[in-house]
Amino acid sequence: MEQIERKVTKIGNSFGITLPPELLRQVGLAQGDDVQIEVKDGKIILRKKEQLELPDGVDAEFMDILNDVIKEHDKAFKGLVDR
Known part of the structure; x- marks a missing residue:
């Protein structure tokens, strides 16, 4: 896998990282697409x-909204399955 280095940039009150077009093409992303962001380990x-x-x-x-509720109460839902 190719490794790319980028700087974190201030965008208004937020921060962002620019991604080269060829990287977006490799993963099937285009301007305007929605993405999911997860922090893990x-x-x-x-x-x-x-x-x-x-x-x-x-x-x-x-x-x-339904997905947010499921994520928020995931542990409780799984506990109900075990009963």
Whole structure:
């Protein structure tokens, strides 16, 4: 795997890292795509957010809220399965 070094840059009140176009092409990302960011074992993992086909009447905001609730209460849900 090719290793690239970048500097963290201030963007408004936030910080960012620029990514070269060839790197984005390699992973199938383009400007405007949504990404998921995870911190695991002191590393930042960035992946393209998969777009799901939602049934009629279910909007993306509802699914985002549902996913947040599931993540927040994951331990409790798993505990219920073990009962």
